[in-house]
Amino acid sequence: MAGTSHIPAEEMEELREAFSKVDVDGNGHISTDELNQLFKEANLPLPGYRVREIVQELSRTMDLNQDGKITFDEFAKVVRDLKSSEVAKTFRKAINKKEGIYSVAGTSEQSGTQHSYSGxxxxxxxxxxxxxxxxxxxxxxxxxxxxxxxxxxxxxxxxxxxxxxxxxxxxxxxxxxxxxxxxxxxxxxxxxxxxxxxxxxxxxxxxxxxxxxxxxxxxxxxxxxxxxxxxxxxxxxxxxxx
Structure with a gap:
């Protein structure tokens, strides 16, 4: 897969798992509506304006070619590059809370991302x-x-x-x-x-x-x-x- 061949297999699997949770219609890309829905379902303790700012930042940063669609390659690159940022951390919290997804089994030594299994x-x-x-x-x-x-x-x-x-x-x-x-x-x-x-x-x-x-x-x-x-x-x- 172009742009992601350097990512370890275990981390790639985790990224694909996270991507599929956000790409609810399964069309292979993430839209702004799906990002908004993710944060709505996660019900994080954040004011509405902050959620809007985070969604705008994710959309701007992830959509590298600005075509209005966030592909898996774009998603994977940004999630890794922004691993320690506040936006990325909040994004991960939203993903882990979506539809009863709970973090278990600690943190990957390779990626620093949490393993998760379904509710x-x-x-x-x-x-x-x-x-x-x-x-x-x-x-x-x-x-x-x-x-x-x-x-x-x-x-x-x-x-x-x-x-x-x-x-x-x-x-x-x-x-x-x-x-x-x-x-x-x-x-x-x-x-x-x-x-x-x-x-x-x-x-x-x-x-x-x-x-x-x-x-x-x-x-x-x-x-x-x-x-x-x-x-x-x-x-x-x-x-x-x-």
């Missing part, structure tokens, strides 16, 4: 006597898949996740009949077909009420951390079944 994962942790760990989620996922007569996964690095079929199968296990398998191709997929499956999986996960914020590319590329958040959110949704 669904946080809820799971609060509802158990010990933190939810990868194995716990995998066991729950595989139990749900097995009960529905579907294939299981070995973990969040399982190559089959690249097709998004395990995610789609889990969604269908949680809400039977929700997935249109006749629209899907499960084997010998091209890159485009994998991406189409992933887009459908993310869309359907959100449709059944799972608060997923990962990107389709995270499934196609089988990024373990982001894959974990998808399954954790679906687990939380599945545990609410009556």
């Amino acid at each position: 669904e994962t946080n809820t799971l942790q609060n509802n158990h006597t010990k933190p939810v760990i990868d194995d716990t989620i995998v066991i729950w996922v595989n139990d749900a898949l097995t009960q529905a007569g579907k294939g299981t996964i070995s973990g969040f690095k399982d190559g089959s996740i690249s097709s998004s079929m395990p995610v789609l199968d889990l969604i269908d296990a949680i809400q039977p009949g929700s997935i249109r398998y006749d629209l899907l191709k499960a084997e010998d997929l091209t890159d485009e077909e994998k991406l189409n499956n992933a887009k459908y999986a993310i869309s359907m996960a959100r449709k059944i009420g799972a608060r997923v914020y990962a990107l389709p590319e995270d499934l196609v590329e089988v990024k373990p951390k982001m894959v974990m958040t998808v399954f954790a959110c679906l687990m939380a949704r599945g545990m609410r079944r009556i």
Whole structure:
């Protein structure tokens, strides 16, 4: 990706995660309206005029080519360059508070940015006597898949996740009949077909009420951390079944 190739992979993943929280319509860029909505939902203890100043500053600084759209490259560059500024710190607070996103697991040694997982994962942790760990989620996922007569996964690095079929199968296990398998191709997929499956999986996960914020590319590329958040959110949704 032009302009961001020097960013460590872990930090890049965190930046993409943050970008997706602000880009609510998923069109690949952030608008001024989305920035305003971010601060509105975050409900930070700031006067209205200060919020307007911050949004104006972010828009002016991030939109490097002044085309009215903040791309991921522009977003990543400015968030890193302004890491210690008041505006950047306030921006991060707003992102972390959006839709119940809570900072957990400390700070990245490489980037200085906080790791965060969705409120669904946080809820799971609060509802158990010990933190939810990868194995716990995998066991729950595989139990749900097995009960529905579907294939299981070995973990969040399982190559089959690249097709998004395990995610789609889990969604269908949680809400039977929700997935249109006749629209899907499960084997010998091209890159485009994998991406189409992933887009459908993310869309359907959100449709059944799972608060997923990962990107389709995270499934196609089988990024373990982001894959974990998808399954954790679906687990939380599945545990609410009556």
